Amino acid sequence: MIKAVLFDMDGVLIDAKEWHYETLNSALALLGLNISRTEHLAVYDGLPTKDKLKMLTKVRGLSPKLHDFLNAYKQKLTYQAVIEKCRPVFHHEYALARLKREGKYLAVCSNSIRATVQSMMEQADLLKYLDFFVSNQDVSKAKPDPEIYLTAINRLGFKPEEVLILEDNDHGIQAARASGAHVFVVGTPNDVTYDRIMNEINKIEAAA
Numbered sequence: 244m245i246k247a248v249l250f251d252m253d254g255v256l257i258d259a260k261e262w263h264y265e266t267l268n269s270a271l272a273l274l275g276l277n278i279s280r281t282e283h284l285a286v287y288d289g290l291p292t293k294d295k296l297k298m299l300t301k302v303r304g305l306s307p308k309l310h311d312f313l314n315a316y317k318q319k320l321t322y323q324a325v326i327e328k329c330r331p332v333f334h335h336e337y338a339l340a341r342l343k344r345e346g347k348y349l350a351v352c353s354n355s356i357r358a359t360v361q362s363m364m365e366q367a368d369l370l371k372y373l374d375f376f377v378s379n380q381d382v383s384k385a386k387p388d389p390e391i392y393l394t395a396i397n398r399l400g401f402k403p404e405e406v407l408i409l410e411d412n413d414h415g416i417q418a419a420r421a422s423g424a425h426v427f428v429v430g431t432p433n434d435v436t437y438d439r440i441m442n443e444i445n446k447i448e449a450a451a
Contacts, residue, residue, distance in 0.1 A: 244451075245425070245444045246405045247348035249395055250435075252355060253289070254411035256335055257363050258432045260288065262328065266320035267295065270313045276303060289386060289412035291354045291379045292317050321359055329366035338437035339372035348399055351376040352391045354414075374399075387414040389421035396422060407444060409435060 253259040264283045271277060276299070278287065287295045292314050299305040339349055349372055353360050357378040364370040377395050379385045396406055403423030410419045411429050419426040427443045429435055 244405060245347070245407050245447060246401050247350070247396075247399050247407070248342055248440065248444075249392060249406060249408045249419075249424070250349070250351050251289075251408075251410045251412075251415045251419075252351050252353035252360060252363060255409050255429055255432060255435055256351065256369060257329060257367060259325075259329070259363065260284070262321065262324040266317050266324055267292065269320055270317040271299075273313075273316075274305070274309070276305065289354055289414040291356075291385045294385060318356060318359065322362060325359065325362045325366055329363055331366075331368040332432070334436050335432070336368060336372075338435060338440060339369055341437045342440065343372050348374050348401075350374055350395050350399070352395050352408075353377070354379045354385045354391070356380055386418035387421075389418045392418055392422035392424060396424065407440075407447065409440070 250256050253263060264278070264280060267283075268277055287298065293310065296305060296310045296313055300307055343349060351360060351364065351373055353376065355378060357380045360376050360378045361370070364373065364376065375398065377391050379391070382390045382394055384390045392408060396403055399406070404425070406424040407427055408419040408422070408424045409427050409429055410416045411431070416426060416428055425447050427440070
């Protein structure tokens with residue numbers, strides 16, 4: 244029986260991939276650097292900004308001394324984007340409200356920093372439905388390592404097979420599958436509806 248549903252945030256509950264791409268490039272532009280959309284989606288999508296900067300040091304020669312500055316500036320730009328663009332989505336509110344009312348435990352597990360998760364969930368009016376959230380600052384290893392999902396599962400006190408995870412990108416899917424939980428891969432935030440989540444839960448429980 245599925246007792247809890249864990250959600251990735253960007254690309255699952257919040258359509259923020261473009262925001263992260265644009266804000267990272269705005270920060271990198273200060274140094275004359277640029278990442279194409281194709282490269283960002285194929286290589287960097289779903290990773291914490293600090294990990295992206297470490298990769299850019301390896302492949303582009305970005306000075307490690309600039310990491311803290313670029314990360315802080317990027318987070319500032321991201322916060323501005325969240326305030327300007329992040330709004331409630333009815334089918335997400337409905338899905339989480341129904342799941343919560345039906346006794347499911349709900350949490351968000353994101354590679355974003357704590358402040359970004361907090362602000363996005365508040366702006367989307369979803370925070371009130373969550374039992375908690377786990378950010379990249381709450382674990383020692385971010386996705387694709389499964390630690391973030393294992394942390395949430397342990398906090399809930401459930402077995403992995405009692406948990407369903409919604410993910411959208413390769414790094415997150417790898418982490419979710421490595422946790423031992425059931426994984427529902429979504430294409431865009433539009434796929435995250437109550438009916439689709441319940442159809443997945445019903446399939447899992449019917450096969451058990």
